[in-house]
Amino acid sequence: MTDQMDTPREYTQESATEGVEAALRMIEGRWKLIILFHLFGGRVLRFSELERAIPGVSQKMLIQQLRQMEGDGIVKRTVYPEVPPKVEYSLTDWGQSLCPALDALLTWAGNRPGETR
Structure with missing residues (x-):
């Protein structure tokens, strides 16, 4: 059986639009991108480490964003069965595969005509 990622997909304008909109909805949210950037590169962080690394995020919002991304x-x-419970967060392989796409988007945005660097 072939892996779906190996098979090129055929898109119409409508299906491409829907696909990109669905992808953007998954990473939209005030804290999701910063969470991603803290976890890229195989980093594994405990909840408290993420909370400290992202000033201004409330515990409730961090939990909500992490649950959505999960x-x-x-x-x-x-979750490790300890007292107190130890919870660690990392990116799935699929989540890690976002890195080149976001890097390309950053490069694209940096090349905006008329922008000075």
């Missing part, structure tokens, strides 16, 4: 398959949550 539900979308971007973030992996590992």
Whole structure:
């Protein structure tokens, strides 16, 4: 069986639009990109480390954003049966694969005509 990622997909203008909109919805949110950038490169962080690394985020919002990203398959949550509970967050392989796409988007934005660097 061939891996779906190896098979090129055919898109119409409508299906491409829907696909990009769905992808953007998965990473939209005030804190999701900063969470991603803290976890890129195989980093594994405890909840408290993420909380300290992102000034201004409330505990409630961080939990909400992490749960959404976990539900979308971007973030992996590992709970260790200890007292107090130890919870670590990392990116799934699929979540890690976002790095080149975001890097390309950053490069694209940096090449905006008329922008001075």
